[in-house]
Amino acid sequence: MSNGPTASDLLARLEAVSKRYGGKEGLHEVSLELPQGQAIGLLGLNGAGKTTLLKLLAGLLVPSQGRVEVLGGRPRAMRAHVAYLSDAETYPWLSPADGERLMQGLYPDFNRVRYKELLAFLEVPARPSRSMSRGQRARLRLAMVLAREARLFLLDEPLAGIDLISRDRILKTLVHQWREEATLVLSTHEVAEAEGIFDRAVFLKEGRVVLDASAEELRARGRSVRETFVEVLA
Numbered sequence: 001m002s003n004g005p006t007a008s009d010l011l012a013r014l015e016a017v018s019k020r021y022g023g024k025e026g027l028h029e030v031s032l033e034l035p036q037g038q039a040i041g042l043l044g045l046n047g048a049g050k051t052t053l054l055k056l057l058a059g060l061l062v063p064s065q066g067r068v069e070v071l072g073g074r075p076r077a078m079r080a081h082v083a084y085l086s087d088a089e090t091y092p093w094l095s096p097a098d099g100e101r102l103m104q105g106l107y108p109d110f111n112r113v114r115y116k117e118l119l120a121f122l123e124v125p126a127r128p129s130r131s132m133s134r135g136q137r138a139r140l141r142l143a144m145v146l147a148r149e150a151r152l153f154l155l156d157e158p159l160a161g162i163d164l165i166s167r168d169r170i171l172k173t174l175v176h177q178w179r180e181e182a183t184l185v186l187s188t189h190e191v192a193e194a195e196g197i198f199d200r201a202v203f204l205k206e207g208r209v210v211l212d213a214s215a216e217e218l219r220a221r222g223r224s225v226r227e228t229f230v231e232v233l234a
């Protein structure tokens, strides 16, 4: 990569990390350095290894080979500083008020004021998840995770199910608001919306990093993120 972080502003790193699921390899010898304050788009087709990579950083999986370090330690020990949004659904009974109680009990860095602002910004209705639309449930999950004052945000397809107009507004606000104070890694297939948003894009194909480029490098290629996606992943 081109940004050349020093050891002091490096937030996380993967060194030749592979992850096997039985006979199937989800990730193959991936090396990455994540500096503080970067917004990174993780792009790849279905099955490329995006969720595997995010779970390794979140300490929810251990590598079969190689080493993952977050804030200078093992990811599992750093979970108090890492906010992870999985692509799984919430509990059907969960309302925004329940979400607040749940997150407050689990994470000392949960900020109630920020949570209320996020609920309003994301227009989350005050009722249980089972009576929300899919997009509204996605917004609630996003508010719960983004209300943490974590150092590293790992968001797996956070905008899935959210309508196109709102996706654009949410993504722009989210990236611009958070990149100063924390590192953000966000996976998406929606390459069009990665245009001009991220500081850096990491393209994964069949468990391998096939391109890791800063926004300037992508611009210098003279192609859109979408064209680059098709070029390197098709």
Ligand SMILES: Nc1ncnc2c1ncn2[C@@H]1O[C@H](COP(=O)(O)OP(=O)(O)OP(=O)(O)O)[C@@H](O)[C@H]1O
Residues within 6 Å of the ligand: 021, 022, 024, 025, 026, 027, 044, 045, 046, 047, 048, 049, 050, 051, 052, 053
């Ligand atoms: N628990 C598992 N057991 C076996 N194989 C798995 C398991 N989890 C993931 N894989 C395989 O590892 C590879 C990477 O999966 P992963 O979920 O990381 O991809 P992804 O890029 O997040 O995909 P998607 O965009 O579809 O969510 C895939 O081939 C997948 O089938």
